[in-house]
Amino acid sequence: MINSVEKASVLIEALPYLQRFSGNTVVIKYGGNAMLNDELKKNVIQDIIFLKYAGIRPVVVHGGGPEITGMLKKLGKESSFVSGLRVTDAETVAIAEMVLVGKINSEIVKLLNFLGAKAVGLSGKDADLIIAAKHLAKVRENGQVKEVDIGFVGDVLKLNTSIVESLLDQGYIPVISPIGIGKDGATYNINADYVAGDLAAALGAEKLALITDVEGIYRDYKDKSTFVSTLSLAEAQEMIKTGGIDGGMIPKVEACVKALAAGVAKTHIIDGRNPHSLLLEIFTTEGIGTEVVKYRRYING
Ligand SMILES: Nc1ncnc2c1ncn2[C@@H]1O[C@H](COP(=O)(O)OP(=O)(O)O)[C@@H](O)[C@H]1O
Numbered sequence: 001m002i003n004s005v006e007k008a009s010v011l012i013e014a015l016p017y018l019q020r021f022s023g024n025t026v027v028i029k030y031g032g033n034a035m036l037n038d039e040l041k042k043n044v045i046q047d048i049i050f051l052k053y054a055g056i057r058p059v060v061v062h063g064g065g066p067e068i069t070g071m072l073k074k075l076g077k078e079s080s081f082v083s084g085l086r087v088t089d090a091e092t093v094a095i096a097e098m099v100l101v102g103k104i105n106s107e108i109v110k111l112l113n114f115l116g117a118k119a120v121g122l123s124g125k126d127a128d129l130i131i132a133a134k135h136l137a138k139v140r141e142n143g144q145v146k147e148v149d150i151g152f153v154g155d156v157l158k159l160n161t162s163i164v165e166s167l168l169d170q171g172y173i174p175v176i177s178p179i180g181i182g183k184d185g186a187t188y189n190i191n192a193d194y195v196a197g198d199l200a201a202a203l204g205a206e207k208l209a210l211i212t213d214v215e216g217i218y219r220d221y222k223d224k225s226t227f228v229s230t231l232s233l234a235e236a237q238e239m240i241k242t243g244g245i246d247g248g249m250i251p252k253v254e255a256c257v258k259a260l261a262a263g264v265a266k267t268h269i270i271d272g273r274n275p276h277s278l279l280l281e282i283f284t285t286e287g288i289g290t291e292v293v294k295y296r297r298y299i300n301g
């Protein structure tokens with residue numbers, strides 16, 4: 001148990017961060033792998049509500065990859081991924097939309113409201129929030145990059161952020177599903193990390209936090225002693241090139257790169273399996289995940 005002096009020092013440690021971030025927008029990507037049990041879900045939701053009551057403007061983009069995979073399996077469809085992205089045929093995009101918008105979004109909104117916030121769920125189709133274009137996956141083969149068609153997988157072409165800004169101005173927490181609408185009228189399945197990165201850039205957010213199910217980034221994923229707490233943009237890009245970062249971590253790091261390039265001050269990859277990791281990353285000096293920053297010497301907050 002910590003004593004009262006220690007308790008007070010924990011609160012005081014948060015003061016400069018509260019002063020600095022109050023009034024700023026923070027985009028939080030809540031990944032499907034960090035939603036696997038109710039207790040952890042509650043912790044993440046409480047952290048988001050804490051941010052709101054600390055004067056921060058949180059925007060939530062959620063994933064749900066494991067639930068989509070589970071539903072496809074129930075329907076007799078196997079999932080496959082290319083460079084961390086789901087191969088998405090017409091049937092799969094309909095199921096992904098159903099799971100993301102119909103199930104996961106409404107559950108997050110319910111929990112936020114139940115635990116004391118005012119949240120509003122949005123699909124990328126609402127108010128044309130996410131206009132998408134077909135994404136071609138990039139595959140590295142013998143040192144060459146090849147583009148592969150993986151179906152109804154989208155890139156963010158344009159974000160109409162005014163609906164998000166209006167909701168924030170009225171005190172709501174927007175909760176966004178990574179489903180986009182194409183100019184061709186087709187529905188696109190977009191990796192939630194990309195939506196979060198683009199949204200952080202478009203909103204001029206202070207921070208982008210990606211909540212997942214690993215401690216952060218490892219230089220060598222197989223060797224847990226190689227955990228990195230701070231990574232520069234250039235180092236992260238080099239790790240993607242050399243294959244040090246692969247699978248589901250690729251879209252995360254690419255999202256960080258995009259947000260940083262657009263002026264977002266810091267991006268964080270955080271382990272949602274650790275209770276209250278979001279608060280610890282934002283309001284304590286050491287943090288607990290990996291921060292990806294423009295330059296390594298950026299150490300202030
Ligand atoms: N260098 C790396 N450091 C950490 N994780 C990595 C690395 N390279 C690949 N990964 C993989 O990325 C995964 C996280 O992505 P993903 O499973 O898609 O998460 P989410 O569902 O939260 O978006 C990790 O569980 C790990 O398997």
Ligand SMILES: CC(=O)N[C@@H](CCC(=O)OP(=O)(O)O)C(=O)O
Binds near residue numbers: 248
């Ligand atoms: C194109 C693509 O891969 N879309 C993702 C969308 C959900 C997502 O991003 O969920 P996580 O964040 O939990 O991985 C998918 O179908 O799984």
